[in-house]
Amino acid sequence: MKRIVLAVFAALIVLSVTVVIWARYPKLSHPKLITDTVARANERFKTRQGGANDPEQNAYLEPNFLPYWGIRAQQKENEPAEQAVEGWTAVAYDKQGRQVDHQALLKTSDTSDYHKGRDGFQSIYPKLSEAIAREKFVVPADKISLVNELGQN
Known part of the structure; x- marks a missing residue:
């Protein structure tokens, strides 16, 4: 057995x-x-x-926003772009993710969170729209390798 x-x-x-x-x-x-x-x-x-390493063609390399949409491990706390985007996102949508009534909120006090968030985003909007209008938004290959190396640590 x-x-x-x-x-x-x-x-x-x-x-x-x-x-x-x-x-x-x-x-x-x-x-x-x-x-x-x-x-x-x-x-x-x-x-x-092609052109991924050229800051004139590639919006990803915009120095004002690279710390925001770049490599998470290299991001610093309280980057201006991050603060502006997060500040606007916090007031532009309700808890369910739906857009708020912007017309009504525009009539609130200029010191309201809505106006602070809106003003912060308006301060970066010209550079952001200029960057996004570029021909490409591509993570350059050398930065992809860096992401992979950082992810393995």
Whole structure:
């Protein structure tokens, strides 16, 4: 009886290891499709990276906003762009995420939270709209590598 239990236990272990190996290393059903898809993705990436390091073309590199939409690990507390966006978002939407009645809130006291949030956002809006109007908004490849390195630490 003891031998049978050991044999069944050994068989279960072998079966479990086989299933784990099979699950971790599945057979490629369509290797050419996968290769072609990866090649197309790499080509699109290279195309989009053209001009990615040029601040005149790439809005991502706008120095006023790079600390805000850049690498989280490198962001500093209380960046002006972050404060302006967060301040506006806090007053422009209600708790359910719906827009508030802006016309009514414009009639409130100039010292209200609404006006403070609005004024803060208005201060960055010209530079933000100028940046967003640029040809590209692409994270440069060298910064993607940095994100990956920071994520692995």
